[in-house]
Amino acid sequence: MTTIAVVLAGGTGRRLGAAAPKQLLEVGGRPILEHAVAAFAGHRGIDRILVVMARGHVAAAAELLAPYRTGRAGGKVSQIIEGGATRSESTLAALAALADEPEETRVLLHDAARPFLPGEVIDRCLAALEEHQAVAVGVPATDTIVAVRDGLVESMPPRHTLSRFQTPQGFRLGVLRKAYEAAAADPDFAATDDCGVVHRYLPQVPIRVVDGDERNLKVTHPLDLVLAEHLAASPRSPEENQ
Ligand SMILES: Nc1ccn([C@@H]2O[C@H](COP(=O)(O)OP(=O)(O)OP(=O)(O)O)[C@@H](O)[C@H]2O)c(=O)n1
Numbered sequence: 001m002t003t004i005a006v007v008l009a010g011g012t013g014r015r016l017g018a019a020a021p022k023q024l025l026e027v028g029g030r031p032i033l034e035h036a037v038a039a040f041a042g043h044r045g046i047d048r049i050l051v052v053m054a055r056g057h058v059a060a061a062a063e064l065l066a067p068y069r070t071g072r073a074g075g076k077v078s079q080i081i082e083g084g085a086t087r088s089e090s091t092l093a094a095l096a097a098l099a100d101e102p103e104e105t106r107v108l109l110h111d112a113a114r115p116f117l118p119g120e121v122i123d124r125c126l127a128a129l130e131e132h133q134a135v136a137v138g139v140p141a142t143d144t145i146v147a148v149r150d151g152l153v154e155s156m157p158p159r160h161t162l163s164r165f166q167t168p169q170g171f172r173l174g175v176l177r178k179a180y181e182a183a184a185a186d187p188d189f190a191a192t193d194d195c196g197v198v199h200r201y202l203p204q205v206p207i208r209v210v211d212g213d214e215r216n217l218k219v220t221h222p223l224d225l226v227l228a229e230h231l232a233a234s235p236r237s238p239e240e241n242q
């Protein structure tokens, strides 16, 4: 059974506001995109890596990731393709590139903007995919989270029921395909992640949630870059490595 990591790097980093897409910025001396790819390249459970890159930056990604294509750094990057205008369109581009893969293929979709993905989180996703067709990675909410409408609190789900989703999110390819096929028929389609697409369009498919990791942050705003530099410089403690 093949396991493919899809690294979604099709965004432009509008909220970060840098001149280049944020995944090309360096933290700890190497580009954020390379950190994300290296996490999968170094994991024995991953067979291939598909990178979905922002329009106009595919050549830059190919140059940067050349060692990951030749074998010098694992040789697992098999394709670098152009993404779409939204994250979901980039996932669709990945699905098109994987059109010849069997339904049972395992795919892990990961934000390139998350440079510090621990191998243990990949382990947990792959273990859960043995039994489940869809897997999410979450960490407990620490703030109180409320739904707000027109400036007023609409609902307050109990915090202990809330999880902040990270990536990777794992699927049997057939399930992800079916969900996106159903979504294509919805004129109001909008999603912020891939589990949301499965949850909405294939509600009968249970989504298993496994533990994420606080280090697996998403570089979104300028302050996240400061935190990322700090994390890159901090070796994991022996407790964290257990
Ligand atoms: N059209 C898009 C938009 C986003 N992504 C990817 O999805 C991940 C999470 O998206 P986000 O953090 O929102 O990245 P950006 O879209 O680049 O950021 P912003 O929304 O601030 O522009 C990122 O790795 C991003 O590159 C993608 O592949 N294709």
Ligand SMILES: C[C@](O)(CO)[C@H](O)COP(=O)(O)O
Binding pocket: 087, 111, 164, 165, 166, 167, 192, 193, 194, 218, 220
């Ligand atoms: C997929 C995700 O990282 C889960 O938390 C998140 O939804 C991506 O959102 P973004 O707005 O594309 O950064």
